[in-house]
Amino acid sequence: MKKYLSIFLAALMVATMMAGCGGGNGGSSAPAPSTPAGDGGSTPAPAPEGTKVWKVANIVNGNLGDKSFFDSCEAGLKKLQDDGLITYKTFELGATDADQPKWVSTLDELSADAEYDLIVCGTYQMDAYLNECAQKYPDQKYFIYDAEVAQPNVASITFKQNDLGYLVGTAAALMTSSDMEKINPEKVIGFVGGEDGPVINDFLVGYIQGAQAADPEVKIDTQYVGNFFDTGRGKEIANVMINNKCDVIWGVAGGAGNGAAEAAAEKDVWFIGVDSDQEATFSASQPQMAAVTIFSGLKNCGDGIIYMLNELNAGTIQWGKTTQLGIVEGGVGLTNGGNFQKLPDNIKKALEDVVPKVSSGEIKVDTAFDESFDIKGLRDSVRP
Numbered sequence: 001m002k003k004y005l006s007i008f009l010a011a012l013m014v015a016t017m018m019a020g021c022g023g024g025n026g027g028s029s030a031p032a033p034s035t036p037a038g039d040g041g042s043t044p045a046p047a048p049e050g051t052k053v054w055k056v057a058n059i060v061n062g063n064l065g066d067k068s069f070f071d072s073c074e075a076g077l078k079k080l081q082d083d084g085l086i087t088y089k090t091f092e093l094g095a096t097d098a099d100q101p102k103w104v105s106t107l108d109e110l111s112a113d114a115e116y117d118l119i120v121c122g123t124y125q126m127d128a129y130l131n132e133c134a135q136k137y138p139d140q141k142y143f144i145y146d147a148e149v150a151q152p153n154v155a156s157i158t159f160k161q162n163d164l165g166y167l168v169g170t171a172a173a174l175m176t177s178s179d180m181e182k183i184n185p186e187k188v189i190g191f192v193g194g195e196d197g198p199v200i201n202d203f204l205v206g207y208i209q210g211a212q213a214a215d216p217e218v219k220i221d222t223q224y225v226g227n228f229f230d231t232g233r234g235k236e237i238a239n240v241m242i243n244n245k246c247d248v249i250w251g252v253a254g255g256a257g258n259g260a261a262e263a264a265a266e267k268d269v270w271f272i273g274v275d276s277d278q279e280a281t282f283s284a285s286q287p288q289m290a291a292v293t294i295f296s297g298l299k300n301c302g303d304g305i306i307y308m309l310n311e312l313n314a315g316t317i318q319w320g321k322t323t324q325l326g327i328v329e330g331g332v333g334l335t336n337g338g339n340f341q342k343l344p345d346n347i348k349k350a351l352e353d354v355v356p357k358v359s360s361g362e363i364k365v366d367t368a369f370d371e372s373f374d375i376k377g378l379r380d381s382v383r384p
Contacts, residue, residue, distance in 0.1 A: 051313060052117075056080075056088035057110050059121040061103045062095035062228065066255035067281035068274055069228075069301060073122060073145065075276075076302025080309055086118075095229040095255075104129050111137040118312075120305065122146050124199055130154065141319075143308055145301050146199065152320040155312075157304040160326035161199065162365045163358050165206025166213075167334055168272055168297040170354050172248045173211035173218040174347045175270060175294070181342075182269050182292070186245035188384050190221045192237050192260040194228040194253035201368035201375050203252045203274075203297075208382055209365055214350065219384040221246055225256040234259030242267045244384060250274065250297065261289045270294045275301065279338045295340040298333050300325075307331075327359035 058077055060070050080086045091110075093102045103126065110119055111133055120143045121130060127147040134142055134151040142149070145157040172189045191207055193200040204222060211218045221244065223237045238249055238260035249264055250272040251257025257274060264271035265288040273279065273296030282290035304325055311317040325331025334340070334351070357363040368375050 051085065053084065054086045054117045054309070054312070055115070056086045057116040057119045058088055058090040059103070059107060059110070059119065059126075060090060060092045061099075061121065061123060061126055062254065063092050064090070066228075067258060067278055068276050069146075069254050069299070070122075071281070072276045072299070072301040073120070073305060074302070076300075076305040077120070079302070080306060085309060085313070095227070100125075107133050108136075111140045114140065117141060118143060120145070122301065124197065143305065145304050146299075148322045150320060150322075155308055155317055155319055156322040157301075157308055158322055158324045159299045159301075159304065159331045160324060161299055161332060162202045162206040162367045163326055164297050164299060164332035164334075165203040165208075166210035166358050166363065166365045167206075167351060167354065168203075168250055169207035169210025169212075169220075170214045170350055171295070171334075171343065171347055172207070172250060172272065173214040174350055175248050175343070176218060177215045178344055178347070180270075180344065182247060184245055184247050186247070187215065187218045188221060188241075188244065188246045189218060190238065190241040190246040190249035190260075191223070192234055192241075192249060192251045192253050192257055193222065193224045194256060195226060196224045198368045200224070200252055203250075205368050205373070205375065205378065206365045207250060208378055210354075212382065213363075218382075220379075220382045221384050222379050225253045225259075228254030228256050230256050231259035231262070235263045238263035239267070242269055246384075248272065248294075252297075258289070261286075261293060264292045265289045268292065272297060273335075275299045277335045279335065291339075293339060294342065295338075296335045298335065300331055300333070303330055327355060 062070050064070055064074055074090060077088050081088055091106055093099055093106055107129055110116060118141050122145040124147045127149050130142060130144055131149045131151060134149060134154050138153055140153060142154045144154060148156040148158060176183060176187050176189050191204055208220050211220055221241050225233045234253055234256040241249060242263060247269045249260050251260040252274045261271045271293050273293050278296045279290045279293040282293060327333060366373055
């Protein structure tokens with residue numbers, strides 16, 4: 001099993017310490033679940049004595065198989081089920097604008113049915129819908145990840161993706177300045193984002209600031225797909241970047257980012273994954289894409305769900321509030337197995353040095369959620 005770069009921080013801390021000493025609503029039924037509880041031959045383990053087994057509905061406003069964001073959440077729920085802590089069903093609803101009415105109706109129907117102890121959903125595309133629904137069904141409990149809803153029956157989880165971006169930007173800048181294979185003489189790295197909004201731009205702010213701190217001569221080409229599912233457009237954007245001498249590309253666009261990985265594989269440049277360990281997820285059916293994925297920047301949505309469920313079982317869940325997970329909590333980090341080992345020692349050392357500084361706040365990374373921050377100015381200042 002691959003380890004994650006957040007382990008570096010733990011090791012450094014240990015070294016330091018050692019050195020120092022319901023019924024229906026009358027409407028149509030919700031869509032059939034794509035992943036019934038116990039699907040795939042997995043038999044849930046018995047729950048620890050005295051622990052409630054929660055019945056959970058997982059609403060995916062997209063599709064599984066993105067090898068990224070939604071798959072990470074699904075993996076966390078699967079682990080909770082395997083550990084005997086929950087049973088769950090996943091409802092895949094599609095990612096296009098035409099699918100959005102299903103997001104709303106399914107959330108409403110599942111809430112009205114009162115069949116589930118907990119309804120899980122995610123992304124800033126769902127927060128307004130959940131805010132309305134949570135007020136309509138005050139007895140229903142909800143988790144939302146990667147977004148915030150301030151209602152007394154909702155627990156929200158967000159991630160310090162700006163801190164993650166700083167780590168990725170540090171590595172990418174040092175890569176494009178190195179003599180690694182696949183690297184050209186130009187110091188240009190790329191960022192393929194899903195949509196031009198605060199969450200994706202929070203990754204970008206850290207990416208640019210980390211890259212500039214590592215090598216001020218590095219330029220960053222930023223482009224947006226406009227959605228999180230169009231792999232063809234993601235590939236098209238990445239091809240343009242590569243033709244313009246970009247040799248390291250971070251895809252932060254959900255399933256659409258896989259198109260950038262495909263372009264990287266065809267043009268033999270480096271790709272950086274996001275949310276899940278994409279080298280691992282590509283390896284089974286898309287080995288050429290796995291071969292150019294140097295590492296992945298993890299936003300551990302699945303681990304976030306596990307964290308919150310454990311808080312729920314401990315009686316310490318903060319309903320109506322937001323829990324933000326960073327490096328220390330394991331919410332974000334880098335994979336450090338597989339192709340990561342191809343990084344030169346100086347890059348690995350730079351990452352080991354920067355992780356505790358970012359996590360402690362010694363290095364302060366700006367955020368796109370600060371309304372006064374000039375994200376356009378930052379982007380334009382580093383364009384090739």
